[in-house]
Amino acid sequence: MNHKTKFQETDIINIVIAGTAGQGVITIKRLIEFAAHDSNCQSIFGSEMHGLAQREGAITSHTRYQKILSHNVRKNLYSPSICYGGADLYLGFEPSEVLRRAQFASERTIFCINSRTIPPILVAAKMDEYPKLETIEKILKEISNNVFFINATEMALDHFDDAQKMNMIMLGFAVASGSIPFIKIDDYKNVIKRELRQPDMNIKAFDLGYEKGKEVFG
Amino acid sequence: MSSKDNRFYLGENKEALMIGNEAIVRGCLEAGVGFVAQYPGTPTSDIGETFQMLLKNDAELREYLVHHWAINEAVAVSECVGAAWAGSRVLNPLKHVGLNVASDPLSVIALNGPGPGAMVLVVGADPGSLGSHQEQNDRFYSWMLHLPVIEPWSPQENKDWIKIAFELSEKHDIPVYFRTSTRVAHSRGIVKLGEIQKPKEKHHFTRNIPKYCSLPPHAINNHVRLYERIEEVRKELPKLGLNRYIEGTNTTGIVTSGMPFGYTMEALNQLNLNDVPIMKLGIIYPINYDEIIGFLQKLNRVIIIEELEPFLEVKIAEICHKNNLKVEVIGQKYFPKFGEYSTGLVSEVLAKIFNKQPSQIMLKAQKYYNSFQNIIPKRFPTFCSGCPERATLYAIKKATNDLENTVIAGDIGCYVMSFFPPNECSDFIICMSGGLSAAIGLSSKTDQNIIAFIGDSTFLHTGMAPLAEAVNYDCNIILFIFVNNWVAMTGHQEVVGVTNHKLSISKICEAIGVKWLKVADSYDPHNLIRTIEKAKTKKGVKVIIIRRECALQANRFRQSEIRKLKEQGEKVREIMYVISNCQMCMECARVLGCPAIRRTTINGQEQMQIDQDRCIRCGVCFEICPNHAINKIDLYPFDKEVSFREP
Numbered sequence: 055m056n057h058k059t060k061f062q063e064t065d066i067i068n069i070v071i072a073g074t075a076g077q078g079v080i081t082i083k084r085l086i087e088f089a090a091h092d093s094n095c096q097s098i099f100g101s102e103m104h105g106l107a108q109r110e111g112a113i114t115s116h117t118r119y120q121k122i123l124s125h126n127v128r129k130n131l132y133s134p135s136i137c138y139g140g141a142d143l144y145l146g147f148e149p150s151e152v153l154r155r156a157q158f159a160s161e162r163t164i165f166c167i168n169s170r171t172i173p174p175i176l177v178a179a180k181m182d183e184y185p186k187l188e189t190i191e192k193i194l195k196e197i198s199n200n201v202f203f204i205n206a207t208e209m210a211l212d213h214f215d216d217a218q219k220m221n222m223i224m225l226g227f228a229v230a231s232g233s234i235p236f237i238k239i240d241d242y243k244n245v246i247k248r249e250l251r252q253p254d255m256n257i258k259a260f261d262l263g264y265e266k267g268k269e270v271f272g
Numbered sequence: 273m274s275s276k277d278n279r280f281y282l283g284e285n286k287e288a289l290m291i292g293n294e295a296i297v298r299g300c301l302e303a304g305v306g307f308v309a310q311y312p313g314t315p316t317s318d319i320g321e322t323f324q325m326l327l328k329n330d331a332e333l334r335e336y337l338v339h340h341w342a343i344n345e346a347v348a349v350s351e352c353v354g355a356a357w358a359g360s361r362v363l364n365p366l367k368h369v370g371l372n373v374a375s376d377p378l379s380v381i382a383l384n385g386p387g388p389g390a391m392v393l394v395v396g397a398d399p400g401s402l403g404s405h406q407e408q409n410d411r412f413y414s415w416m417l418h419l420p421v422i423e424p425w426s427p428q429e430n431k432d433w434i435k436i437a438f439e440l441s442e443k444h445d446i447p448v449y450f451r452t453s454t455r456v457a458h459s460r461g462i463v464k465l466g467e468i469q470k471p472k473e474k475h476h477f478t479r480n481i482p483k484y485c486s487l488p489p490h491a492i493n494n495h496v497r498l499y500e501r502i503e504e505v506r507k508e509l510p511k512l513g514l515n516r517y518i519e520g521t522n523t524t525g526i527v528t529s530g531m532p533f534g535y536t537m538e539a540l541n542q543l544n545l546n547d548v549p550i551m552k553l554g555i556i557y558p559i560n561y562d563e564i565i566g567f568l569q570k571l572n573r574v575i576i577i578e579e580l581e582p583f584l585e586v587k588i589a590e591i592c593h594k595n596n597l598k599v600e601v602i603g604q605k606y607f608p609k610f611g612e613y614s615t616g617l618v619s620e621v622l623a624k625i626f627n628k629q630p631s632q633i634m635l636k637a638q639k640y641y642n643s644f645q646n647i648i649p650k651r652f653p654t655f656c657s658g659c660p661e662r663a664t665l666y667a668i669k670k671a672t673n674d675l676e677n678t679v680i681a682g683d684i685g686c687y688v689m690s691f692f693p694p695n696e697c698s699d700f701i702i703c704m705s706g707g708l709s710a711a712i713g714l715s716s717k718t719d720q721n722i723i724a725f726i727g728d729s730t731f732l733h734t735g736m737a738p739l740a741e742a743v744n745y746d747c748n749i750i751l752f753i754f755v756n757n758w759v760a761m762t763g764h765q766e767v768v769g770v771t772n773h774k775l776s777i778s779k780i781c782e783a784i785g786v787k788w789l790k791v792a793d794s795y796d797p798h799n800l801i802r803t804i805e806k807a808k809t810k811k812g813v814k815v816i817i818i819r820r821e822c823a824l825q826a827n828r829f830r831q832s833e834i835r836k837l838k839e840q841g842e843k844v845r846e847i848m849y850v851i852s853n854c855q856m857c858m859e860c861a862r863v864l865g866c867p868a869i870r871r872t873t874i875n876g877q878e879q880m881q882i883d884q885d886r887c888i889r890c891g892v893c894f895e896i897c898p899n900h901a902i903n904k905i906d907l908y909p910f911d912k913e914v915s916f917r918e919p
Binding site for chain 1: 287402536614636686862870
């Protein structure tokens with residue numbers, strides 16, 4: 055496993071988060087950005103989509119940051135969206151949604167994916183097919199060796215009786231993978247306390263994901 | 273979680289992380305804005321939501337700042353200039369197509385000028401049609417109406433430049449066009465803050481007929497004055513410092529502005545083209561000729577990087593032509609005139625122009641993606657679980673023998689999604705209330721059943737006028753008005769007069785002269801089907817008002833009530849819908865199409881199943897299942913019941 059990438063402080067860190075409407079893609083994106091700011095990252099630029107936010111649609115967001123600006127102005131962060139193949143971390147809340155934006159991934163990408171599927175209505179209506187999880191995994195493993203599925207929705211239901219806590223478990227898991235460098239764990243927790251309802255429960259979910267991540271990533 | 277958002281209170285030189293729209297609001301507070309009016313529209317709706325949130329939590333702010341959700345964009349822009357004429361600084365946010373609605377009053381407001389106050393329009397463009405029905409290049413309004421156009425790129429520029437926009441407007445008695453885009457409005461970055469102004473003085477309107485009454489001869493005089501004002505703005509450009517020059521020795525240079533600047537910088541870095549000079553324009557109309565000529569004189573070729581129809585390219589080609597500059601202008605011979613740009617797109621095109629190898633990582637990622645793209649299941653936006661509009665579509669299908677001999681006039685609102693599969697029941701969509709208007713023409717040329725959709729907010733926006741005309745001509749149309757209490761599509765802003773029950777849509781319809789009007793509930797689908805069947809037998813305009821609160825809002829409210837009761841230790845009645853003995857007839861999944869229903873295999877047997885965490889308990893599937901395979905399970909029938917609230 056070569057997932058322990060070494061990051062330079064002037065590197066632009068690229069995080070894709072994908073899921074379906076209502077899963078908390080934008081919430082988690084904002085948490086990472088606020089935590090990056092609290093951890094004194096000098097440049098942050100990320101893009102999110104509003105408007106169809108609750109219409110069962112596909113949602114993707116991009117988060118990008120630099121710990122320290124480069125002296126060469128041409129090497130810094132200028133676009134809020136990631137280029138094809140550019141993701142360092144791909145956080146997926148729904149497996150087919152990870153495929154939908156997989157053009158942003160490359161061999162250096164670490165995939166952290168919630169394995170619970172949310173089939174689109176056309177699949178229920180037998181007008182479209184949902185690929186098998188094994189197929190999705192196989193496709194992604196052609197891109198990168200670092201593809202990790204966890205059953206975060208089930209963990210959220212088991213521990214908190216609340217499927218929504220999946221997103222915080224996924225964040226904790228991804229943090230443990232080491233692919234969101236230069237942001238301190240305490241900064242995530244402070245931001246959770248500042249920005250979210252039920253902060254204690256959310257921190258517990260974050261910790262649960264983090265512990266799970268430690269088991270996987272060491 | 274505190275109720276006051278600290279980012280709007282931090283003092284000078286502090287930093288905050290903001291999306292473009294939040295930065296605009298912060299900039300307005302620093303500029304001392306006193307009045308804001310807007311009709312919601314992505315990507316500018318959340319400017320209003322942010323103002324509303326601040327006003328709700330801040331009594332002092334309420335003393336000097338007013339925010340209105342206006343009934344439509346034409347009303348909003350005139351409201352704004354009224355406040356400006358009293359001496360206030362005013363903001364009018366609107367989406368690019370909203371500007372079409374506002375353009376009639378704006379064409380005169382530009383002549384008159386907003387003085388003694390100041391007026392800034394934030395126009396949210398939408399290249400790529402990410403949240404709109406089209407992607408028009410709204411920049412051309414600036415040529416027609418002579419409005420200075422400022423184009424920010426980062427949240428910092430949004431915050432800083434909106435203040436400059438107000439100063440420019442006030443100084444030159446001209447409305448300023450502050451043009452963002454979906455990407456600019458919704459990208460988050462670090463913003464260094466300035467000092468907040470609190471304009472508490474009272475204002476006063478002073479009569480000035482030549483200025484405010486643009487009729488002949490004043491209309492022509494004000495037109496001349498407008499040319500003069502735009503030239504004054506042009507003279508001031510060098511002092512504003514909105515343009516940015518990044519030097520380089522290459523004889524091919526780039527002119528760009530707004531978000532394409534970001535893509536350009538990263539694409540150049542990716543291609544290792546680090547000697548290309550770049551001129552980033554912060555103001556694209558009027559243009560500072562001397563600065564552009566100075567930039568062009570050192571070049572053999574200039575590449576214009578801008579989204580949609582060529583705007584800067586035309587201007588720069590004109591400058592080259594008029595000044596005999598031998599510079600090849602390269603723009604949309606290579607770049608597409610449609611869709612949103614990206615770093616990848618700009619990088620591919622620049623590679624072609626500069627004869628470079630594009631990034632192999634990027635090409636490989638795209639190529640591999642194309643190989644599996646067709647197995648990704650399509651996920652169209654659709655009605656939320658329990659949406660009363662979905663249940664209405666179901667009843668219409670049943671009452672018309674699956675839309676036999678029926679035309680459906682769609683419109684703008686959540687019901688716009690009815691054209692996506694599996695519903696597929698809007699035959700056309702034009703613009704706000706365009707559906708009902710087109711239905712009038714249609715009904716005079718065909719005997720088909722004509723059904724039109726409109727929401728409460730769209731009805732008030734521009735729908736009353738076509739309804740009056742339809743009544744006047746006795747058009748055979750069944751109009752569904754969805755009274756769900758919210759401007760739901762754009763994120764649940766208030767519907768003027770409806771959310772607070774100050775006006776009654778059914779009384780408006782009666783006053784307009786509608787003789788056949790029924791108020792129905794789509795959660796009772798069998799009754800609704802009978803109502804539609806009855807409407808089909810009547811001549812003239814029939815109105816069916818679907819009175820059900822937006823399911824998202826209704827469920828949020830209900831869940832919060834349940835939470836409160838549970839926290840108080842009360843037991844709450846709980847209902848669940850569960851499928852057993854499913855015959856796989858597909859009625860719930862295909863004809864109704866609720867996203868809480870999934871197809872699954874249990875013990876080798878294919879069947880439908882309801883996701884309990886996504887079902888909001890509207891009960892429509894239970895009502896319509898032809899095989900009675902959906903069971904209603906009442907968990908604690910004797911405990912306290914929390915129903916959906918009355919709209």
